[in-house]
Amino acid sequence: MAEKPRVVIIGAGLAGLTAARCLHAASAGDFFDLCVVEAGHRIGGRVLTSEFAGDRIEMGATWIHGIDGSPIHAVAADIGALAGSASVPWERMDGFPSDPLTVAEGGTVVDPLLVVDPITSLYCGLMDSARDGDAPVEPKRPGVGPFLRRGLQEYRVSRGDKGADVGGGWSLEDMEEAVFALHEFAERVCTSADDLSDLDLAAEGEYRDYPGDHVTIANGYSRIIEHLASALSPATILLGRRVRRIEWRLGGDDGGPVKLHFDGGENLTMTADHVIVTVSLGVLKAGLGKEGGGETSGLEFSPALPERKREAIRRLGFGVVNKLFMxxxxxxxxxxxxxxxxxxxxxxxxxxxxxxxxxxTGSICPIYRGSRVLLAWFAGTEALELEALTDEEIISGVSATLDAFLPPTAAAARVQRVKRSGWGRDPLFLGSYSYVAVGSSSDDLDAMAEPLAGARVSAVVPTPELLFAGEATHKSHYSTTHGAYLSGVREATRLLRHYVPKLCPSAAAT
Ligand SMILES: Cc1cc2nc3c(=O)[nH]c(=O)nc-3n(C[C@H](O)[C@H](O)[C@H](O)COP(=O)(O)OP(=O)(O)OC[C@H]3O[C@@H](n4cnc5c(N)ncnc54)[C@H](O)[C@@H]3O)c2cc1C
Known part of the structure; x- marks a missing residue:
């Protein structure tokens, strides 16, 4: 071959850097002319470790969801990122928090035996059956929300005597409702769905976590990112390069069949033989808005993406989740x-x-036992609203909340300073992670992953010209870091197989 095939990866998040590392490693760094273009001024995307009040915190990805078989856990263990140092405490270094104190608005402690435990096990049982694929889907109301509500209703009918007073002016039924709701709030955070009736129940049965504990990374999630990037020469990753438009199917006479147009002027372009697109589903959705001539921050394709992919982008859900540290x-x-x-x-x-x-927001919790940094998670409308508030408004709102739930002595601890994420309004993300919305299905995740061939009809094997990676392209691990990682491996493998079929006989493991 006279010239090396030029591969440009859009986005230096987990998926993009994983694909780059795989292509670099498998070809001994020499087969491809490789470049990663990143709109932001840092690498990592939705992985961003930070510090606050002396503690190590995560503004984005936080947990490794199950350690047995997780490639993220394997990388973290390999590079020694799991063992912390005594000098910098980190978020959830003591594991998932236990021993909740459930309090009703007004200050009444909720009876664990009468309300918290039975409602929590009811809720967990319902979600377990959804995840096992055993939950009956009602064709007219196929969302998780109505399914959960049916479960609560049936529980109440079977229990009877709903009017009992449980103190503080609360009836048993109201208290159960409020405790059930706080679990629903947590589900909104886990899935990013603003409204659980928009979260597809059938698809929950196809979502997979790895078995084993859920853990955080002592040295910070960003260590994984640094490790992935460390194999590449610094010149491979170009920061501050935002792709505005992708021209594809050009035939290749003008340097390559794909041409990227960057923000900052008509002359800022780059050609490639293959482009791996890893931008978030939010950025792709915004790009669809551009097709109608709208002015958005999304990524535009010319010619437009095929209808099957556009429909998948449109139908899949992509919600906002934010973290507030206090x-x-x-x-x-x-x-x-x-x-x-x-x-x-x-x-x-x-x-x-x-x-x-x-x-x-169902809970406020120290980031580890004894930390003076508290954390609350927000989803959907409230997460977006949080982004628009001033620090003073947040401090006053949180203080009012603590006063409404805690006795004066505990509430006397005041919020001094806050730090929050802002994934919803950030034009490089426009949300936090994806979910299968009602009206969509896991087939749409497959459609997201499909590569698009170029215009060279003479080729025996169609050349994958546009390839797609990122968490929203993985059928069973969408929304996660490991989903993003596996999608990067998958697309690197696809390209390697295209050039060297014998080197890479199967991408099935991804
Ligand atoms: C608050 C929050 C909490 C989370 N918690 C967890 C968790 O506990 N566990 C877990 O497994 N996952 C979690 N996630 C999800 C996880 O962070 C993501 O699934 C994963 O990091 C996505 O990686 P990616 O490479 O697909 O996309 P991204 O990280 O979004 O990477 C895409 C990159 O493309 C860049 N880009 C965008 N537009 C352009 C453009 N036009 N031109 C060039 N570059 C562009 C972006 O700047 C970005 O760097 C969380 C996410 C958030 C936001």
């Missing part, structure tokens, strides 16, 4: 509980001091 000061700041909040129903005449944007 540094506490005051008397008892190191004894803050894992607080689960049971909010009063709208009909209840409670003093409504808690702002609306806090009312779908």
């Amino acid at each position: 540094e506490m000061g005051g008397t008892d700041e190191t004894r803050f509980p894992f607080l689960q909040m049971a909010f009063a129903p709208p009909t209840k005449e409670a003093k409504r001091t808690v702002p609306a944007w806090m009312r779908k």
Whole structure:
């Protein structure tokens, strides 16, 4: 071959860097002319380790979801990133928090035996059956939300005596409702679906986590990113290069069949034989808006992507999840509980001091036992609203919330400073992670992953000209770091197989 095939990868997140590393390693760094173009001024994408009040925190990806068989866990273990140092404590270094203190709005502690435990096991049982694929799907209401509500309703009917008073002016039924709701709020965070009735129930049965513990990375998730990038020469990754438009099927006479147009002027272009697109589903969705002549920050394709892929981009869900870190000061700041909040129903005449944007956040919890940094997760509408507030508004809203749930001594610990993520409005992401929305299916995730061939009809084997990786392209591990990683391996393998079939006989493991 006279010239090396030129491969450009769009995005230096987990998927893009994994694909680059695989292509570099498998070809001894010499077969491809490889380049990663990244719009931001850092690598890592939705992986971003930071520090706050002396603790190591994650602004994006936080957990390795199951350690047995996870490629992320394998990498983290290989590079020694799992063993922490005593000097920098890290988020959830003591594992998943246990011993929640569930409190109802107004300050009544919710009885664990009467309410918290039975409702929690009801909820977990329902979600287990959804994940096992055993949950009956109602054709007219195929979402997770209605399924969960049916389960709660059946539980109430079987229990009877719903009017019992459980203290603090709460009826048993209202208390159960509020505790059930806090689990639903956590589900919104896990899936990024603003409304659980928009989360497809059947697809839950196809989603997979790895078995084993869920753990965080002592040295920070960004260590995985640094490791992936370390194999590449610094010149391979170009930062601050935002692709605005991809021209493809050009025939290849003008340097390559694909031409990338960058922000910053008509002359800023780059040609390639193959492009691996790893931008978020949010950025792809925004690009569809551009097709109608709209001015958005998304990525545009010319010619437009085939209808099957456009439909998949349109139908799949991509929601917003944000993290809010709060540094506490005051008397008892190191004894803050894992607080689960049971909010009063709208009909209840409670003093409504808690702002609306806090009312779908189920818990506030120290990032490890004894830390003076607290964390709350937000999803959907409330996550977007959080991005628009000032720090002062957040501090005052959180303080009002703590006052509504905790006794004065504990609530005396004041929020001093906050730090939050802002994935929803960031034009390089436009959301946090994907989910299978009602009206979509896991077939759409397959459609996301399909490569697109070029215009050279004479070729015996169609040349994959545009390839697609990223968490939203993995059928069973979408929304996760390992899904992104596996998709990067998959697309690198696809290209290697195209050139050297014997070297890479199967991509099935991905
Ligand atoms: C708050 C939050 C919590 C999470 N928690 C977890 C968790 O606990 N466990 C877990 O497994 N996963 C978690 N995730 C999901 C995980 O972070 C992602 O699935 C994964 O990092 C996605 O990687 P990616 O390579 O597919 O995409 P990205 O990381 O989005 O990479 C794409 C890259 O493309 C760049 N880009 C965008 N547009 C352009 C353009 N036009 N031109 C050039 N470059 C562009 C972006 O800047 C970005 O760097 C979380 C995510 C968030 C936001």
